[in-house]
Amino acid sequence: MNRSDTTTVAGPVRVLVADDEPMIRAGVRAVLATDPGIEVVAEAADGHEAVELVRAHRPHVAVLDVRMPRTDGIEAAAEIRRTLPGTGVVMLTTFGEDDCILRALGAGAAGFLIKSGEPEELVAGVRAVADGAAYLSPKVAARVVAHLASTGAGALAERREAARERVAGLTPRERDVLAHLGGGLSNGQIARRLHLVEGTVKAHVSSVLARLGVDNRAAAAVVAHEAGILPPPPPEQR
Template identity: 85%
Template sequence: MIRVLIADDEPMIRAGVRAVLSTDPGIEIVAEASDGHDAVEQVRRFRPHVAVLDIRMPGTNGIEAAAEIRRTVPATGVVMLTTFGEDDYILQALGGGAAGFLIKSGEPEELIAGVRAVADGAAYLSPKVAARVVAHLSATGAGALAGRRTAARERVHTLTARERDVLAFLGGGLSNGQIARRLHLVEGTVKAHVSSILARLGVDNRAAAAVVAHEAGVVDPAHTP
């Protein structure tokens, strides 16, 4: 069973997330929280596999909670729930170590897929989030979209051919085990490739690497679960 904590300051959103996740018999909701501080305490108490956090909450927000969870309970993966217009928060959460990003108005199937992916050690960016992150980065003064795509392709070009294959699947939200099966490799080899990819790209986590993959245009439907 995948043990999940839900944190959102709006009871109706928590109820909706619980209802969606409860349709999957392999997922168990072990705790709920209404703010980031309580979320961290509940994660320490219940040690869930995944914490689903609203990106904006009163007091300790989701970004701060995600960073604290990563520091104190690194075995718990974090999925951030966001709305359109919160692009800056998404970028901060990427830096804080969150592994999954979902739009609240997205399809219910995406929520389940995101929780399952993060529980399995993968990164999960909903297509809408990935598109918004790439578009937002292009408009922050860091260069035009074409320039960012060129820079991302240059970074990806430093990878070996096999590492580029792994990155494409990583960007599609696949876990190490799923990538291993697609590429007919042992999982330990894929794990080593992922570590090398993160180092070569200069990013801290799989979700940030997934953004680079989307910017470079190496992710297509064939690379999704």
């Protein structure tokens, strides 16, 4: 099951936090506690424990540090997405872990946050992933695109051209949906922006993923950023 098939969570968003540093876990818990609609149900000190606690508690979202002992966050994310697809994964990264971000993307993580980012981003990211959206911190999105451009895959201009060619195969409505995916919106939010029913948006998202040849919304969001497709601002910001 893809996160694109999920709906808005009813009741508190149940979260697991995994980091091998107790102070980081405490900080993440404290930030999430500022939102009364989020409940931290378990904490883990490594990836192996995180997977076991996800199985036990079935949280809506698992917030995983990339680097942890025994099983790292990327391996844990892949196992969680394989065996417990109802739990979305948010990765906590640092600026020095661009390659890890790409590996986590391949493992099915739907959210990427920089540890040094604003606390509000953590709450927004958890809520977005719980609602079935992808959440790329703007800093993360920029780093991913820059890192891809610096690899053997080609220069930034070539990657942008390749992304535009992939997007060219989409219908105008699918392009609209992709732009909002790049903005981290959930199906319900996209439906309201585009004045569509949520079921129609869900179908468009599935089509976009298939046409782009990607497995999840976060990967589609990266394509949107590479292609330079951004959603229009909300009406109140125009």
